[in-house]
Amino acid sequence: MIDIGINGAAGRMGRRLVALASEDEQLRVVTALERDGHELLGNDAGVVASVDAINTPLAAQVQNKPKVMIDFTVPEAFREALRVCRQQKIAMVIGTTGLTDDDYKAIDAAAEDIAILHAPNMSLGVNLLFALVGQVAERLGDDYDIEIVEAHHRFKLDAPSGTAMGLAEAICHATGKQIDKDFVHGRHGESTRKRGEVGMHALRIGDEVGRHSVHFGTLGEEITLAHKASTRDVFARGALRAAAWLADKPVGRYHMKDVLGL
């Protein structure tokens, strides 16, 4: 049995993580964290997630030390969780997006003391897409314009999505482009396309779980690589799989492609 913690346990992702972990014979949720002052603190995390009670109440501090903490919160809460996990030697799976360059440096530093994995998207399909867009971008070159489009629910805090940034990084890695020089976010007014430029566009609409597409177009043809998540369970299952995988790994920084064998 692997003891896990969920940070952000009453959130959209947190509830699905608790629910799916309760069906998994390998995993036990021993700590379920929420922000100080949250109205559901003290309630059983299973009941909050609309499954049977798991005898773990939502709490603002770690009560039973887990082997792996899964974090799906907001950047500020992630930073505090990283500090606590590093200090208490708890491995971490991080799904929170909207992180800064300094946050990534802090993850690298923590990897000296704990096993740690951050992925902006835990689904198999998107992680495969990361590899595919790099291959296509490299093969097609700058004769093909690239546009990244993402759509998410109206409650999403960050834009572009972490996944869209991951797609951008995959393109940069394969082509030598640079995010701060070669990418434009939306277009308005005088905005003639430059050769080699990559456009990024974010839609925020209703209850959209998550859609990403990368368009490669030239005069006469267009290729589109696209992914659509229709349920958050695809992310939650990936995060639980990553937690089980990470539990016995030595300290260091890991990636979803390591977990998925891509």
Ligand SMILES: NC(=O)C1=CN([C@@H]2O[C@H](COP(=O)(O)OP(=O)(O)OC[C@H]3O[C@@H](n4cnc5c(N)ncnc54)[C@H](O)[C@@H]3O)[C@@H](O)[C@H]2O)C=CC1
């Ligand atoms: N990597 C991936 O596959 C995915 C990543 N995400 C990311 O996960 C994050 C969370 O997404 P949602 O679950 O939709 O958001 P949400 O807003 O539904 O849930 C976040 C939860 O964190 C809690 N929280 C805030 N401060 C806290 C603190 N100090 N301590 C403990 N809990 C705290 C909130 O009260 C809330 O319940 C976002 O950054 C999102 O982009 C979402 C889906 C998939």
Ligand SMILES: O=C(O)C1=N[C@H](C(=O)O)C[C@H](O)C1
């Ligand atoms: O906030 C979300 O919901 C999602 N966030 C992640 C992101 O920013 O890419 C992953 C997924 O698309 C859902």
